[in-house]
Amino acid sequence: MLAAPALHRGDFLRYDDPRMRKLKIGELSGLVGAPASALRFWEERGITEPEKDSGNNYRLYSAEDSCRFLMARRYRSLGFSLSEAKDMIAGADASDIAERLRRRLAELDAEARRLDAIRDELGRYLDECRAAREGLGVFAPSYLPAARYVFTIEAGELVDDQSAIALSRRWADRLPFSSYSLYLPPEAFLGSMDYRVRWGYSLGDDYLVSEPMGDSPPESHSSVVRLDGAACVFTAFFRDDARNLHPRELSGIVSSFQAAGYAAAGPAIGHLLEVDVEEDRCRYLYSLYIPIK
Known part of the structure; x- marks a missing residue:
């Protein structure tokens, strides 16, 4: 019995059994479960190289073409780019392919x-919206987690602090x-009408643990206000005006x-939760966390 010829890397793509005829585009389409347009797409990008029948100009696909197409589609389904898929098929060695696969797995x-962090945040937001709808005009025991704040609006006016504005954009x-978020100073709950409401962004300290979206903002930044976690009461209110909040609007809550x-x-912290539109009238739903002694 004759020994089988030795095979080298890539020979399974190049080996041409004379008993296997080449396939027309419709035949290959049915074989690999892809439309003819997909096969032409990969041909245009150099993944497959079908011959052209000299008699009728039909595309004729070899076994190598079918393998290259199947591998390209697999790599794309794993999230690799077109150029990466082409490189991995065109001649990358085994160690290079393994490294690319490891990097993709890490990604x-x-x-x-x-996505897990976003899912958790979505659940928290849903709970807060539900609690706010149920908590209009009442006070419920709660807890305000430790967080940091950067404020860019005070008493309805943009602050003259470019550093704070730049940091706000990052947040x-x-x-x-x-x-x-909105920030109410402690004197707001002493009956005073002479205080200034501040607005800006908050970022919870739990963000620092997971860092799901990149670098955390510098905690030592001069524009950052940090509040420790505190027991509080939770309530909610609607506003009809998106502009500055005047102290008299909160007199009923106080x-x-x-x-x-x-x-x-x-200080108390509020979060903008929802915008309701009813007959061309907007209402803005806020939660409010008031720390208590």
Whole structure:
């Protein structure tokens, strides 16, 4: 019996059994389960190189072409780019392909962690919206986690602090992990009408643990206000105006807070949660966390 010829890397693509005829595009389409347009697409990008029948100009695909197409489609389904798929088929050695696969696996692991973080944040946001709808006009025990804040609007005016504005833009890029927040100083709950509401973005300290979207903002930044976690009461309110919040708008909440026997232990934090539109009228739903002694 004659010994089988020795095979080298890539020979399984080049080896041409004379008993195997070449396939027309429709035949290969049915074999690999892809439309003819997909086969032409990969041909245009140099993945397959079918011959042309000299008599009728039909494309004729070899076994090598079918293998190259199947591998290219597999690599693309794993998330590799067109150029990466072409490189991996065209002559990359085994160690290079293994390294590319390891890198892609690491990318998918990172993406899975990011999606898990987004899922957790979505659940938290849903819970907060539900609690706000149910908590209009009432106070419920809660907890405000430790977080940092950067404020760019005070009493309805943009602050003259380019550093804070630049940092605010960075934090906005970290949505949904940052929240658009308002800051009420402690004197707001002492009956004063002479205080200034600040607006900006907040970023919870739990963001620093997972860092799901890149570098954390510098904690030592002079524009950052940090608040430690604190026991608080939770309530919610609607506003009809997106502009500056005047102290008198919160007088009802402050009166109810005082009547319930609470005393504020620090600044309160609110989060913009939803925008309701009813008959061309907008209402803005806010949660409000008031730390208590």
